[in-house]
Amino acid sequence: MSTQSRWSTARGLWTRTGGTNTRSLTAYLVPAAVLLATAPALDIYTKMILTVSFIYGLTAVSIDLLWGYAGVLSYAHGALFGIGAYAVAITATSRGNGVLSTVVLGGAIGIVVACLVALAVGGLSFHSRADWLYVGVVSFAVPFIFERLVLAGGEVTGSSSGLSAFMQSVFKPNQWYLLTGIILLLVLSGATVLVRSDTGTLFKAIRENEIRCTYLGIRVNRVKGVLFTATAALTAFAGALLASSQNVVAPDLGGIMAATMMVIWVALGGRGTLVGPVIAAVVIDYVTAIVGAEFPFIWQLGLGVAFLLVVLYLPGGLMSLLRTPMAILSRRFRPAESDDRHADLVIRASDSETPPLNGDEPPVLTLRGVTCRFGSFTAVSEINLEAGAGEVVSIVGPNGAGKSTLMRCISNGTYRTAGSVHVGGQPIKQLSPARVAALGVSQKFQHASVFGALTVGECLRIAQARTVRPSLWRRDRVLTLPRSAVRVIEATGLSALLSERAEDLSHGQKQALELAMVMATDPKVVLLDEPTAGLSHEERTVLGDVFRLIASTEGKLVILVEHDLDFVREISSRILVLHQGQLLLDGSVEDVANSRLVQEIYTGTFDEQELADARES
Amino acid sequence: MNAGLVLDGLTTGGLFFIVTLGLLIVFGMMKLINFAHGAFLALGAYTCVLATSHGLPVWLPILLAPVVTGVVAAVVEPIVLRRLYGRPMDTLLATWGLNMIIIQLITLYFGRGTQPVKTVDLGAVDVFGTTYSLYRLLFIPVAVALGLSVALVLNKTRLGLVGRAVIMDENLAQISGINNTVVRFATFVFGSALAGLAGALLTPIASVDPNIGVPWLFAAFMISLLVGISPAALGVACVLLGMLQVLLASLWDPTIATLAVPVAVVLILRFFPQGFVKGARVS
Amino acid sequence: MSGRGRATTLVASAFAAVMACTVASCSSDAADDNSVLIAIPVGLTGANSVVAPGVVQASELAADQINADGGILGGRQVKLKIYDDQSGANGALKAFTAAVREDNVVGIVGMETTAARNAGQPIAAETNTPYVYTSGYEGKACAQNLFINGSTPEQSVNPLIAYIDENMGAKTWAIVASDYAYGRDTAAFFEQAVKDSGGEVVSTQFNPVDSGDWTSALQNIRSAEPDVVVSILAAGTPSVTLSKQWKQSGLAIPHVNLGMDEDTAKTIGADAAGVLYPSMYFTGNDSPENKEFMQALQDKFGDDAHIPNQMTVPQYVGVHLLAEAIDAAGSTDPAAVLAELPNVAFEGPSGPVQINKQHHAELNYYLGEVKQDGTTEVVADFGLVDPGEQCPELQSAP
Secondary structure (H helix, E strand, C coil), X not given: CCHHHHHHHHHHHHHHHCCHHHHHHHHCHHHHHHHHHHHHHCCHHHHHHHHHHHHHHHHHHHHHHHHHHCCCCCCHHHHHHHHHHHHHHHHHHHHXXXXXXXXXXXXXXXXXXXXXXXXXXXXXXXXXXXXXXXXXXXXXXXXXXXXXXXXCCHHHHCHHHCEECCCCCCCCHHHHHHHHHHHHHHHHHHHHHHHHCHHHHHHHXXXXXHHHHHHCCCCHHHHHHHHHHHHHHHHHHHHHHHHHHHCEECHHHHCHHHHHHHHHHHHHHCCCCCHHHHHHHHHHHHHHHHHCCCCHHHHHHHHHHHHHHHHHHCCCHXXXXXXXXXXXXXXXXXXXXXXXXXXXXXXXXCCCCCCCCCCCCCCCEEEEEEEEEEXXXXXXXEEEEEECCCCEEXXXXXXXXXXXXXXXXXXXXXXXXXXXXXXXXXXXXXCCHHHHHHCCEEEECCCCCCCCCCEHHHHHHHHCCCCCCCCCCCCCCEEEECHHHHHHHHHCCHHHCCCCEHHHCCHHHHHHHHHHHHHHCCCCEEEEECCCCCCCHHHHHHHHHHHHHHHHHHCCEEEEECCCHHHHHHHCCEEEEEXXXXXXXXXXXXXXXXXXXXXXXXXXXXXXHHHHHHHHC | CHHHHHHHHHHHHHHHHHHHHHHHHHHHHHCCCCCCHHHHHHHHHHHHHHHHHCCCCCCHHHHHHHHHHHHHHHHHHHHHHHHHCCCHHHHHHHHHHHHHHHHHHHHHHHCCCCCCCCCCCCCEEEECCEEEXXXXXXXXXXXXXXXXXXXXXXXXXXXXXXXXXXXHCHHHHHHXXXXXXXXXXXXXXXXXXXXXXXXXXXXXXXXXXXXXXXXXXXXHXXXXXXXXXXXXXXXXXXXXXXXXXXXXXXXXXXXXXXXXXXHHHHHHHHHCCCCCCCCCCCC | CCXXXXXXXXXXXXXXHHHHHHHHHCCCCCCCCCCEEEEEEECCCCHHHHCHHHHHHHHHHHHHHHHHCCCECCCECEEEEEEECCCCHHHHHHHHHHHHHHCCCCEEEECCCHHHHHHHHHHHHXXXXXXXXXXXXXXXXXXXXXXXXXXXXHHHHHHHHHHHHHHHCCCEEEEEEECCHHHHHHHHHHHHHHHHCCCEEEEEEEECCCCCCCHHHHHHXXXXXXXXXXXXXXCCHHHHHHXXXXXXXXXXXXXXXXXXXXXXXXXXXXXXXXXXXXXXXXXXXXXXXXXXXXXXXXHHHHHHCCCCCCCCHHHHHHHHHHHHHHHHHCCCCHHHHHHHCCCCEEEECCEEEECCECCECCEEEEEEEECCCCCEEEEEEEEEECCCCCCCCCCCCC
């Protein structure tokens, strides 16, 4: 490659990756300069207190990343902080010398142990049967157990007295102050880069709508586990800094009170803003140190009241108070600015061709004896079905017939009670929705299930997350989506709405967006649960055409549950009639439309014996 | 010696039960972990302090404590909890904030130290070949009585029927004409009153200071996660965990014993997310 | 840079600048040009917070008396500065840093936990700042600048064992202790001392420091059937919970509680009746010094006066001793003051005190018994008790 083209490639990369994220890095240069400039003006005592406050700022970043962005509330990080601190203290005490190499060794041990604990806690918490309450409780148990273990640790951990005087002076207080301040700013920049990247968008998507993520094939538990462990490492690192700089550790460093304070800082500062929690942590810790001796109870009372008020009335915390002044400031600097995050987002259709069908392949979808029972109630019973590419299969039946349940049995391997489901010849066994999605199944839900706080462009990017890994540091400016998805986007006018937040869309636009997201995963089987519910006649016509095209041109198997029988008649190639969980009729549009039995079922005038006879056939 | 250990386990279980019952009712009915439970425990204990320092006979505060706590809960529920309905995580945080506030108010007024309180002096009796504290023995019948009353109310009265309907399906209950707001209010008040009663019962064996609720809280949360709303299941769980804790403390190490409850619960819930009772927890 | 990005930067920088200015303008108290500043680190918050107000009062009373008497070093006033050590290492670090490095105090007189002392002492040692430690503790803390008028286990334990041997004929002992440095070390010391006196320790149990549950401990005591039970507990709450549960359990064994104090006994009331405890000070002491001291306390603080006890009185004595040492040295130079500390003596409410035994002091010890109404009656006087060989490598004064 010539120098010229290398340079232009580099420039192209820079432009593509530049924008917000290099700005994120430089945004913190000014506060860094302020930190350095004001340092000489402060006295030692204040610097020592601020060193600790800065270190706690690091923990605020961890908690906010996990809670504010990914929606995982963790008390465990209090203990992880304590683990980092005690690792350094114990290592220094046992080696008898607190020099830099010991600190590094202790810190490394602390980080490793913290990560192991995080993996264990993650393993317990992040699995499909755990609800948020269980996660909270498990994480609540960790600091409790930490405190108990430290208290029982005798001479090794210093028990209730803690450990102290284990360090030889590695840095002077002045240096610690600057070091921790710079580290805090570096970590803040890094975290900002992360949250503004596509991975940050993924976290937000998980927080917004975890189920939607799962059905898009995203291994949500794995993402949470990784983030949990990464923040554990950061928090343990902060703990190691604390022990090294303060030369003292005590059990309450990692106990429940400490863990609670971390959560309170983030809540007060403003979840999901990074800067807010850091400011809150630094300010509150500093003030607590100063005021703590004079009026500790009033201060704690004030914090409690502030916390309660924030929870009740101001969930956005401090930063939401600043939003208005910030908006005014933004407009002053660039009056005509629009949100430039998506100004240059481009959607492209992928070039890949759908391989032509030659008739030898196994049917795209096979159901045998699929049954779904809830306790004594049978929702779906003994359904057999074979369907292939290019078909548009509609499932109809009165309410309670089991249509949505049947659909769920296809997209979620754990849902059914008996029978088997094969996708493209592969059995889905008991696979979770994410794994079934990887086999080529994608479901659109009845109530438009999208990511409200994300823009349309971001929703589409996340829809692709399984096949195109989100970057840890940049946003993709170009989305290459399957043709079918692009078709949906263009046909429904979404292409003009890429910068709109999903929650601001009309109902019809949301349905279209979800459909586009579903198609973005390039599935073999497209499950649509009442896709036209609440749409106008126009919108219905547009979508109907799209469904037909998806099936015929892109070779997908489209299965939809519908109530609008006219719509069904127009677009379907095949209709399944369900009644009380059983498959009554499986035939062409004419067969079903002309069936007297079907009419009777819908009007409720059927005869049980005829029904039974029909099932026999 | 063995009889003493067994009695220790049973009475500890009884005490767990008394402390946890209020928390359980609130959790089962409102799907809410009430972090302010410890503060209500403290309120009950401090009611005894005030009452006995004004010369009231010793048994009266035990009846007064739940009333006082119930009143406080009645004031707090509409102001703090009602507007957070449907936001479970925020409700959890709000009750934590409430806990902080109540405890700090108590500390501001009374101070951090232990408060003197006149208590019953029942001495010890000879049972099963060993001498045992009569007061501790009373935990068992008190726990049984409370449990039976709650179970009776739940299963045999109309009030209980309404309550069980709300537990099973709140929306359906509302459509059927049940006033959910009133039910939730009554539940919170009742559960908190039980906490106040527990606090009062603690005063003869615990130091009455602002942190009186703390040692019990953690175990209470963990246990209530295990058992949904069944008082019977709670009874079983409390006895088992009480025995476990006592055996570990006596035969091994008291610190390890305090770990027994949380670790056991976390592990049990991992493999049986529904806890002890089928259908008890609705996720 | 985008408008939004710039706005963020502006806000963040403004915040940093405001913080810096606010913080820089917070100046610490400057000592009066002429006064002699003495630091009083104490647990205003944390485990010691219950006794802290009494400690502060005792210190202030001492300073007042010294100043009323004409001050030291030719009329200079003694000024005290109270620092919160949060009853632990973390707080002590901040407190001692502020006292020694910021405020350049002439000396430190502290009633603190071992954890706090361990964290703070190295800072004081850096500048050889005289540190008078006034709390009873587990012994063997030694440093050039550290002088201790708090009691050692030799003083609280040895005469006690002798008394119980003689008067109660006890052969078997059970020990119940709080699980922390003081508890463990003192329990070990006790076990050895009992063995040396011919007795047997049949049960030793440790309970977590913050535990209020003595069920298992009491059960084990009941089955061990000792002649006497000794409890070695952290101050305050553990004594309360143990006494109450002991009462409910109906155990009839003599109970000696090393962690008891008059105030706590009063609070517990009848539940603590019969408990014995040794102390180097009781309010009932008949000496004229004690009567004057209690009157002075009443005069100065009125209704707010805290009942003095073995934690507050040594503090009072310590301030007097340090002031006298500075006066005797004729300057605030650390080395000079440290040289005088073993030589000065003070006749206080607890008897005569001189820190001249390897940086520790002989103390008069007594045994008290709690009555039905919670007050304590002195039942034995052990006389002046030697602190034992605490720091053999340090000089003793004659």
